Amino acid sequence: MTVTQLSSFVLVARLGSVSAAARTLDVSESAVSQALAALRSHFGDPLIRRAPGGGMRLTPAGARLLPVASRMVALSADAEVAVRAARGAPDELRIVATSTLAEFVLPSLVEAFASRSGRRTATSFGVVSGNEMRVLVENRLADIALGPRPGAGDRGEPVSEPLFRTRLVVVIGAGSPRPPGPPPQWSWLVDSSGTDPDADSGRLLRRLGVAEDHVWVFPNQAATWAAAAEGAGVAPAPAHLVSPRVRRDELRILETPATPSDVTWYATVLQAELRSPATDAFLHFLRTPAATRIMRAPGVGVPPSRFRPPVYVTLWGA
Incomplete structure (x- = not known):
């Protein structure tokens, strides 16, 4: 059992389909299916079945595994942050946004934040749908999401702050x-x-x-x-x-x-005690007049097709 397999299971369960999980992870559907097959073999249970009317349905064992798997994925993210800090590596900041913000606003925001913050930050960003924003933030697969306010999560962890109307x-x-x-x-x-x-x-x-x-x-x-x-x-x-x-x-x-x-555009993040220093720094920047000016009159953006999601195919290594 690996964190990769658990991440795939969590995303399929939260997003409702293998295709949605594969799109979010930017991998093939077969890669997600293989990860699920490995977990099913490990636990001796199907964990997730296709529902009669479409979508996915957790088995009783899958329903018990889901909150545990979510915590393990989150702990894995915490472990990576701790190791990066111990090695003196740059802080990691993973931003996701809906397509309009990603196309017109996000590149200029990230560029201005990098030039003003003075922090050593490795930033990645990508385009996601509204329901994917909450799932990625809630499960520590993204640090901050920009776009419409998503619905409340199962654990109520993500919080949304209005940025721009x-x-x-x-x-x-x-x-x-x-x-x-x-x-x-x-x-x-x-x-x-x-x-x-x-x-x-x-x-x-x-x-x-x-x-x-x-x-x-x-x-x-x-x-x-x-x-x-x-x-x-x-x-x-x-x-x-x-x-x-x-x-x-x-x-x-x-x-x-x-x-x-x-x-209204919102910034969705975890609660303060769960956020990384880089996330707090970017959130603070988003509250500044400079960020508001960029959202009101952004520079030339980058088409969404040039973005990469914050979780890369290299995640699928053993």
Whole structure:
């Protein structure tokens, strides 16, 4: 039995599928399945079974193992922090964010933090969905998550602090007529956040009752706005991020029954006594006027496709 196998089991149990765990770990589904098979063989129990209606269901033994496995994964993270400190290695900071923040805001925040903090910090960051944020922070697989406020965890450990408030709007090409019919009949252009029920765009589509066959997914948020400007459909957008395109008459704001609406970005972390010094330092930076200015007017971002999740394939070594 290894920490790698326990991490895979915890993520499958918390996220509800092998594919979600594999995506979060950035490994193949077969790697996660092999880790689960090794645990099943070790304990002589299936631990997790597919539920009749979809998803996964813990066996009685799996339900008892889950909280123990979560603690062991957390202790493993604590052990790594202790060894890094003893070796004099840089502090580790693992940040995750939803796609819009990762595309436009996170690179500039990390760069400004590195230049201002004076700390020796090894920073990694990646794109995750809303429900994955809480699971990663709760199980010490990420130090801080930026995005919408996730739901409470089973142990109530992660805490969320509001950082920045903006308005969610819907944009359309500046020269495009208003689409016919009600919003559920429009063509909606989204990035991955539009398929995430916990992200702001996903919540908007759910409030408006937009069906999947009216949604087109693009690699990143900028691509959705470019397609909207060309008349392909409408796209959700944080108002302050899309405002330069509106000022250039590429796009215009289209009112809907659910927009404009207020949205808030949060920082989700463990409770103070469980956080690393690097996490506390970054959280302190996020509260500063300099960080607020970056969130309001970030520099050029990096597409999510260039990010790597905070847990790497090397985790699967023996």
